[in-house]
Amino acid sequence: MSGIYIHIPFCKSKCFYCDFFSVIKSEGREGFAGLLMEEIKLRSNYLVNKQIDTIYFGGGTPTLLHPALLGSIITRLKEIFDVNSDAEITLEANPDDLSPEVLSNYLKTGFNRISIGTQSFFDEHLKLMNRRHDADRAIESVRMAWEAGFRNISLDLIYGIPGMTAEEWEQNLKVAAGLPACHISAYHLTIEPGTRFGRLKKAGLFSEIPDDESVGQYQKLLEILSDNGFEQYEISNFARNQQYSRHNTKYWTGEPYLGLGPSAHSFDGTDRHWNPASLSKYTADIRENKLPKGELINQNMHRNEYVMTRLRTAAGIRKDGFQSAFGEAAWLNLLDMAGEPIRKGYLVYENERLSFDTAAWFRSDGILSDLFEIG
Ligand code: SF4
Missing domain, CATH: 3.20.20.70 (Aldolase class I)
Structure with missing residues (x-):
């Protein structure tokens, strides 16, 4: 959907x-x-x-x-x-x-x-x-x-x-x-x-x-x-x-969306597009039938966004979903990176699902950056 x-x-x-x-x-x-x-x-x-x-x-x-x-x-x-x-x-x-x-x-x-x-x-x-x-x-x-x-x-x-x-x-x-x-x-x-x-x-x-x-x-x-x-x-x-x-x-959860109006972003599952954050520029672009600027999301960006957005949710990251998107080696690597936050109680790994401990969620920014792959 x-x-x-x-x-x-x-x-x-x-x-x-x-x-x-x-x-x-x-x-x-x-x-x-x-x-x-x-x-x-x-x-x-x-x-x-x-x-x-x-x-x-x-x-x-x-x-x-x-x-x-x-x-x-x-x-x-x-x-x-x-x-x-x-x-x-x-x-x-x-x-x-x-x-x-x-x-x-x-x-x-x-x-x-x-x-x-x-x-x-x-x-x-x-x-x-x-x-x-x-x-x-x-x-x-x-x-x-x-x-x-x-x-x-x-x-x-x-x-x-x-x-x-x-x-x-x-x-x-x-x-x-x-x-x-x-x-x-x-x-x-x-x-x-x-x-x-x-x-x-x-x-x-x-x-x-x-x-x-x-x-x-x-x-x-x-x-x-x-x-x-x-x-x-x-x-x-x-x-x-x-x-x-x-x-x-x-x-x-990475589902596609179309954004309309100035500054709105769109994502079609692979590429991201965005309209200018300016009413005059937006108006000129529409009058000239110009499509918004875009960028291709490479695999590494996709993986980091997946980690960042899924861990914002209580559902967290499921092993099967992550593996089918990025492969088994990427999953093992993520678990390895998550080892320290799991030991400290910031992240929880249970029933093949990685998620935040609710009390630690408030400090999630610092913890998340340690789970990113530098590409
Ligand atoms: S200025 Fe106030 S009302 Fe307008 S978008 Fe921002 S928060 Fe909403």
């Missing part, structure tokens, strides 16, 4: 931690759906003979576009590609843009999953990060989505926010678990260069929270969500009743 990602590159204001590509001006918004329609035609040979079972509108802020416009894009995708009748169709939503009427329109246009950027249920955290909504709105938006008829609701949380106390984080988790969401994505705040927080950090005015606090908040995350029936199926993603994100799972 394959997926389609559509990047809607508009935001009303820029969150101080965000390094996703988006523009805050409104020009270009009107004609953007038309550009996407052109791109869909241009890329109609991608994913040929492949069934599509997920469509994901992310950004940016897809909810800045009218439901009817997003609906026309879904209709066009269904005309061009082989989209399953039970495809998961996700809308990333900003709490501030939602109302009962708008939500009901999104449902009617075909969305059956909504991912709401709640981030925190404290006004001071939201203000610090320059989010548009407040805490009441964050809670209300999830309830409204449920009342409108969405039964597959995900919400986002951020931890590691400077100034956030352990009690506030615990409270955020309890509020989130009490809402009618079956999925939670929880990310530690990272300070990226090029963001407002990045600039403040460079000037010595902002910094990450101490390491031991980060670890404590991660442990609280696992404990409270597990107590409330959420299963950690990926390092930052938790689901109730196995309502995993079918779309995001494709990124971790």
Whole structure:
């Protein structure tokens, strides 16, 4: 099965931690759906003979576009590609843009999953990060989505926010678990260069929270969500009743996907392609019928990505899957490289499956780099 990602590159204001590509001006918004329609035609040979079972509108802020416009894009995708009748169709939503009427329109246009950027249920955290909504709105938006008829609701949380106390984080988790969401994505705040927080950090005015606090908040995350029936199926993603994100799972299991819109990436199983992270460059490319740039993934890159993405998931790496992709010698070599982390308890090897110990997952970056083959 394959997926389609559509990047809607508009935001009303820029969150101080965000390094996703988006523009805050409104020009270009009107004609953007038309550009996407052109791109869909241009890329109609991608994913040929492949069934599509997920469509994901992310950004940016897809909810800045009218439901009817997003609906026309879904209709066009269904005309061009082989989209399953039970495809998961996700809308990333900003709490501030939602109302009962708008939500009901999104449902009617075909969305059956909504991912709401709640981030925190404290006004001071939201203000610090320059989010548009407040805490009441964050809670209300999830309830409204449920009342409108969405039964597959995900919400986002951020931890590691400077100034956030352990009690506030615990409270955020309890509020989130009490809402009618079956999925939670929880990310530690990272300070990226090029963001407002990045600039403040460079000037010595902002910094990450101490390491031991980060670890404590991660442990609280696992404990409270597990107590409330959420299963950690990926390092930052938790689901109730196995309502995993079918779309995001494709990124971790190497399934093909087509990315449309500026900065979107595509992967057809062997090659990767990407659109420019610039609205003007993207517009010029589409008008000239230019296909995106690409690179061939060689065997070594493929193997390292396989290790990195599979170990992000609770399912980990299975001996049979790895061997059939890369051979027995490569498997024995991987086990050899994993020997030390297994002895230290960071990785677990059981029933022919290699996976992270959940407590060690938080420090996975350093451990993963030791498992890479230098090609
Ligand atoms: S709304 Fe989302 S995409 Fe836009 S700036 Fe904030 S985090 Fe980034």
